[in-house]
Amino acid sequence: MTGVITASEPSWIAPFSGLSPRAFGKLVTVLRREGAVVVRKGRPWSLPLEDRALLVAAYWRTNLTMRQLAPLFGVSKSAADRIIDHLGPMLALQPRQRFAKDAVLIVDGTLVPTRDHTIAERSKNYRYSTNHQVVIDADTRRVVVVGRPLAGNRNDCKAIADGGYPGTGLVIPHRRKRGQTELLAWKEEHNRSHKRVRARVEHVFARMKTWKSLRDCRLKRDGVHHAMLGIARLHNLALAE
Numbered sequence: 001m002t003g004v005i006t007a008s009e010p011s012w013i014a015p016f017s018g019l020s021p022r023a024f025g026k027l028v029t030v031l032r033r034e035g036a037v038v039v040r041k042g043r044p045w046s047l048p049l050e051d052r053a054l055l056v057a058a059y060w061r062t063n064l065t066m067r068q069l070a071p072l073f074g075v076s077k078s079a080a081d082r083i084i085d086h087l088g089p090m091l092a093l094q095p096r097q098r099f100a101k102d103a104v105l106i107v108d109g110t111l112v113p114t115r116d117h118t119i120a121e122r123s124k125n126y127r128y129s130t131n132h133q134v135v136i137d138a139d140t141r142r143v144v145v146v147g148r149p150l151a152g153n154r155n156d157c158k159a160i161a162d163g164g165y166p167g168t169g170l171v172i173p174h175r176r177k178r179g180q181t182e183l184l185a186w187k188e189e190h191n192r193s194h195k196r197v198r199a200r201v202e203h204v205f206a207r208m209k210t211w212k213s214l215r216d217c218r219l220k221r222d223g224v225h226h227a228m229l230g231i232a233r234l235h236n237l238a239l240a241e
Contacts, residue, residue, distance in 0.1 A: 004074035005058065007050035017057035018211060023237045027091075028053055036090050045083070046075055052083045056091060059084055060231055063212035089222075092229035093236065096144040104138035108201045110208075111152050112228065116220045123152030130217075132228050136204050142239060143204065143232040149225055208235050 005012045007028075010021040017024055028050050031037075037049050045052060055073050059080075062069070070080040099105070111129040114120040120128040129152030135145040209215055211231045217224045 005051075005054065005072045007048075007054045013054065016061055017054055018061055018234055018238055019057070020238075020241050023241050024054070024057075027234075027237060031087075031090060034090065036087065046079060047073065047083070052087050053091070055080060056084050056087050056230070057234060060211045060213040060227055060234070063216060063218075065218070084219075085223075088226045088230055091233055092226060093143060093146060093233040095146070099137075099144075105135050105144065106138050106198060106201045107133065107135050108198070108205075109133050110205045110214075112149070112214050112217055112224060114149075114152075114217045114224050116217075116224070119149065119151065119221070119224070121151035121153040125152075128152065130224055134201065134204070134232070136201050138200055140239070141200055141204055142236045143208075146225075146229050146232050149228070204235070207239075208232065211235075 005016060007013060007024065013019060013021045013024045019027065031049060031053060036053075047055065051073060055069070055075075058064075058072070059069055064072075066077045066080050070077045073080065075083075109131050111123050111125055111127075111131055113125070113127045114130045115128070117128050120130050123129040123131070130149035131152050132149050133147035134143060136143050208231050211227075211234065213219070213227050214231060217227060219227055
């Protein structure tokens with residue numbers, strides 16, 4: 001079908017996936033190795049693997065509705081929905097198991113506005129959201145672990161390393177004690193250093209949310225978790241270029 005988006009035309013890849021054609025090609029190669037092309041029962045896919053992967057990435061990148069997205073790839077709305085349900089989990093980031101002894105990891109949470117109110121709650125952004133705990137490597141700024149989503153009105157004090165959660169065993173800023181007007185100079189300097197390091201995770205969240213599904217997720221049930229994991233993987237691939 002002519003006039004549709006296809007991965008065979010490299011110029012479509014970057015704007016609709018956030019990846020260079022080279023990085024996208026590597027992703028498709030890994031998907032093939034992981035069994036994404038295994039023949040399934042029933043009707044065969046109408047799109048090749050490359051186009052299916054681009055469709056999923058384009059959905060996360062643009063946050064278009066299925067009715068808007070499907071014609072761009074020359075498929076039906078239901079076919080686009082099945083492709084996302086099938087391939088989305090296969091794009092998920094696999095958590096790292098080993099780290100260098102001197103690795104610095106940063107933990108923080110981010111809110112994702114989510115329309116499925118069975119898994120979301122009103123949060124400090126006044127929207128129904130899910131709260132996702134993310135661990136990044138401070139040196140490379142790559143995501144290494146993404147936790148399962150919590151309701152947006154919950155904060156896990158064992159996972160968030162900020163000034164509001166003392167006593168967790170994590171490195172957090174120094175705080176003034178009751179009656180204390182100012183901190184010692186070395187504590188102030190430590191806090192400034194801590195803020196500079198923790199700013200890196202905020203930069204990661206900002207980059208990940210250029211995939212617009214994380215600004216207003218319409219997926220239900222585990223869909224928001226799969227999107228978060230998949231976008232983390234795409235973010236890492238884009239960062240490696």
